[in-house]
Amino acid sequence: MTHRIALIPGDGIGREVMPSAIRCLNALARRPGLDFALSDFPYSCEYYAQHGAMMPDDGIDQLRAHDAILLGAVGYPGVPDHISLWGLLLPIRREFGQYVNLRPVRLLQGLTSALRDRGPEDINYLVIRENNEGEYSDIGGRLYDGLPEAMAIQANVITRKGSERILDYAFQTAQSRSRQTLAYATKSNGIKHSMPFWDEQVAAMAPRYPDISVEQYHVDILAANLVTHPDWFDVIVGTNLFGDILSDLGPATAGGIGVAPSANINPDPAVPSMFEPVHGSAPDIAGGDIANPIAMIWSVVMMLEDLKEHDAAQDLMGALEAVTAEGRVMTRDLGGQAGTVEFTDRVLAELG
Amino acid sequence: MTHRIALIPGDGIGREVMPSAIRCLNALARRPGLDFALSDFPYSCEYYAQHGAMMPDDGIDQLRAHDAILLGAVGYPGVPDHISLWGLLLPIRREFGQYVNLRPVRLLQGLTSALRDRGPEDINYLVIRENNEGEYSDIGGRLYDGLPEAMAIQANVITRKGSERILDYAFQTAQSRSRQTLAYATKSNGIKHSMPFWDEQVAAMAPRYPDISVEQYHVDILAANLVTHPDWFDVIVGTNLFGDILSDLGPATAGGIGVAPSANINPDPAVPSMFEPVHGSAPDIAGGDIANPIAMIWSVVMMLEDLKEHDAAQDLMGALEAVTAEGRVMTRDLGGQAGTVEFTDRVLAELG
Numbered sequence: 114m115t116h117r118i119a120l121i122p123g124d125g126i127g128r129e130v131m132p133s134a135i136r137c138l139n140a141l142a143r144r145p146g147l148d149f150a151l152s153d154f155p156y157s158c159e160y161y162a163q164h165g166a167m168m169p170d171d172g173i174d175q176l177r178a179h180d181a182i183l184l185g186a187v188g189y190p191g192v193p194d195h196i197s198l199w200g201l202l203l204p205i206r207r208e209f210g211q212y213v214n215l216r217p218v219r220l221l222q223g224l225t226s227a228l229r230d231r232g233p234e235d236i237n238y239l240v241i242r243e244n245n246e247g248e249y250s251d252i253g254g255r256l257y258d259g260l261p262e263a264m265a266i267q268a269n270v271i272t273r274k275g276s277e278r279i280l281d282y283a284f285q286t287a288q289s290r291s292r293q294t295l296a297y298a299t300k301s302n303g304i305k306h307s308m309p310f311w312d313e314q315v316a317a318m319a320p321r322y323p324d325i326s327v328e329q330y331h332v333d334i335l336a337a338n339l340v341t342h343p344d345w346f347d348v349i350v351g352t353n354l355f356g357d358i359l360s361d362l363g364p365a366t367a368g369g370i371g372v373a374p375s376a377n378i379n380p381d382p383a384v385p386s387m388f389e390p391v392h393g394s395a396p397d398i399a400g401g402d403i404a405n406p407i408a409m410i411w412s413v414v415m416m417l418e419d420l421k422e423h424d425a426a427q428d429l430m431g432a433l434e435a436v437t438a439e440g441r442v443m444t445r446d447l448g449g450q451a452g453t454v455e456f457t458d459r460v461l462a463e464l465g
Numbered sequence: 466m467t468h469r470i471a472l473i474p475g476d477g478i479g480r481e482v483m484p485s486a487i488r489c490l491n492a493l494a495r496r497p498g499l500d501f502a503l504s505d506f507p508y509s510c511e512y513y514a515q516h517g518a519m520m521p522d523d524g525i526d527q528l529r530a531h532d533a534i535l536l537g538a539v540g541y542p543g544v545p546d547h548i549s550l551w552g553l554l555l556p557i558r559r560e561f562g563q564y565v566n567l568r569p570v571r572l573l574q575g576l577t578s579a580l581r582d583r584g585p586e587d588i589n590y591l592v593i594r595e596n597n598e599g600e601y602s603d604i605g606g607r608l609y610d611g612l613p614e615a616m617a618i619q620a621n622v623i624t625r626k627g628s629e630r631i632l633d634y635a636f637q638t639a640q641s642r643s644r645q646t647l648a649y650a651t652k653s654n655g656i657k658h659s660m661p662f663w664d665e666q667v668a669a670m671a672p673r674y675p676d677i678s679v680e681q682y683h684v685d686i687l688a689a690n691l692v693t694h695p696d697w698f699d700v701i702v703g704t705n706l707f708g709d710i711l712s713d714l715g716p717a718t719a720g721g722i723g724v725a726p727s728a729n730i731n732p733d734p735a736v737p738s739m740f741e742p743v744h745g746s747a748p749d750i751a752g753g754d755i756a757n758p759i760a761m762i763w764s765v766v767m768m769l770e771d772l773k774e775h776d777a778a779q780d781l782m783g784a785l786e787a788v789t790a791e792g793r794v795m796t797r798d799l800g801g802q803a804g805t806v807e808f809t810d811r812v813l814a815e816l817g
């Protein structure tokens with residue numbers, strides 16, 4: 114079976130970690146019955162400089178003909194975010210209805226947590242972020258712009274349908290794990306309209322999952338608890354913005370942002386999902402063979418899971434964690450000396 | 466000079482830490498030239514149970530006749546947040562125009578950070594939170610409530626005036642500190658209308674403070690950096706919600722939420738400001754003499770500063786930190802055995 118993968122290296126270190134991903138896929142493709150057709154898409158800030166857009170008009174349609182999308186990172190100095198992100202990353206998430214953003218936070222064997230006295234047994238949870246609506250809505254604008262009375266209004270739109278589908282996914286994920294708990298982030302004690310509505314959607318769904326114990330946390334306390342009690346958490350679900358914040362905070366306690374993978378998922382297999390490291394394009398270190406490829410390789414693992422290649426996923430993750438556990442070859446952000454390429458070499462050697 | 470202080474113990478542990486505050490004030494009032502007129506206000510969930518409102522109709526006017534308000538904590542099981550908080554805490558902040566929420570994050574001598582290898586020299590910054598508008602606006606509502614098409618819309622309103630006054634305060638505060646830097650939280654890479662407007666207000670004000678180096682952080686990365694690089698920060702300014710999240714996260718790295726003080730400030734001396742611990746009413750531990758009074762006593766220190774009683778403020782803070790530095794008498798959340806009363810006794814003994 115051939116999996117059609119669209120590769121978008123993007124900008125900065127996205128272009129340095131994508132080769133690590135390709136090497137892993139090529140290694141796995143030597144196995145009988147596993148094959149990948151890799152297509153490269155140059156959509157990036159450089160593409161924008163040449164063509165005046167981050168991707169062509171039919172970019173989304175070109176990507177649609179694939180089973181998965183692997184993205185490096187997007188963004189480069191001089192190109193404003195509203196072009197680089199709103200012209201590529203966010204449209205892919207939305208036009209493909211990738212409403213689930215999955216962000217595992219797990220301290221890999223051999224890595225040191227920024228938290229005192231915390232090891233791999235303490236930090237192992239999954240942040241499930243709503244990825245299509247909420248605080249990131251396009252609705253809003255300005256009044257009296259440029260005058261002293263100027264104001265901006267941003268609408269945060271939470272729909273029942275949008276909440277139900279992400280909560281359903283979160284409850285089901287909680288069911289598939291041993292602890293059978295679901296924590297959800299809210300701020301209904303302070304934010305009057307959107308957050309009580311969100312709480313009601315959780316409350317309405319909970320009876321359908323009677324085995325799951327549901328825990329409500331206001332986002333401020335939840336952020337604090339990820340530092341003081343990471344071991345309390347198993348599955349955490351949050352709106353677009355809250356999920357974004359918590360899923361950057363979590364990795365900061367688990368080896369740093371160079372390690373954190375993510376999946377933007379539309380559970381409908383007819384539509385491609387997208388896999389990408391949580392880190393950005395990091396122009397300051399780009400080109401120096403410094404970037405940590407772990408986040409990217411782990412994102413490939415998530416892609417393989419989504420493609421139902423469970424053995425390949427498990428083997429690649431096993432190889433990755435064997436390398437971190439051994440600790441001999443580590444990237445600089447993790448206190449080692451290895452570059453992107455050398456670290457990837459080591460993972461491939463382990464993968465055999 | 467007699468300072469008129471309105472005391473609102475509120476609910477739960479609010480009622481246990483307020484006596485600690487009163488004892489400190491009484492001790493300081495033995496000094497020549499320093500006097501406090503303390504008035505007790507029973508506004509609380511218990512008051513609500515008796516009167517059907519968290520405070521009387523003229524509650525705000527009664528409080529207005531004071532130089533400062535000291536609040537314990539509000540909230541009790543069975544009374545929904547939209548009553549307990551929107552009927553007392555939030556109206557006080559807004560009707561008195563307390564648009565600055567000051568939340569120092571500093572690891573006191575003798576306390577252990579939840580962060581590995583971090584000591585008092587690494588964690589010492591001030592979160593300045595916009596306290597009146599933004600994500601906490603009352604504007605919004607629902608459509609198709611109860612139907613499958615249901616949705617809620619929440620407006621986040623950022624005004625130029627509201628931004629300018631908090632940013633002005635933040636820049637001036639940064640000027641008064643040695644590092645001359647101001648970090649600000651935003652999310653303009655993802656949130657389209659409110660956040661670019663906020664960024665523009667920062668950019669417009671920066672030239673008026675040419676000595677201050679301004680650093681932009683998206684809130685997700687900022688949250689991560691408070692864990693991985695707390696030593697990078699000196700003064701951080703954020704909108705209402707972002708300030709809320711960051712100022713709970715910060716204390717989690719600095720001894721926990723039992724230690725964190727706050728000030729809700731209207732810089733106009735004709736209007737009372739309000740001082741309160743960041744922690745809530747913690748009904749689960751209320752009544753057991755377990756609550757840590759540090760957050761409350763430190764909030765008293767902030768009140769004394771605001772009342773321009775700098776010597777008294779410094780002495781009380783000195784006494785508090787002498788006790789933590791010594792480490793012999795500590796509350797349970799900090800690994801000790803002392804109750805609320807015993808810890809307060811020790812601070813008072815130190816204050817002399």
Ligand SMILES: CC(C)[C@H](C(=O)O)[C@@H](O)C(=O)O
Pocket residue numbers: 302303333550709743
């Ligand atoms: C209780 C809640 C409404 C409040 C807030 O979010 O302002 C609290 O978290 C705080 O930080 O004072």
Ligand SMILES: CC(C)[C@H](C(=O)O)[C@@H](O)C(=O)O
Pocket residue numbers: 198357391654655685
């Ligand atoms: C770049 C930005 C728009 C994006 C987001 O907030 O979604 C990023 O932080 C992420 O988490 O993928």
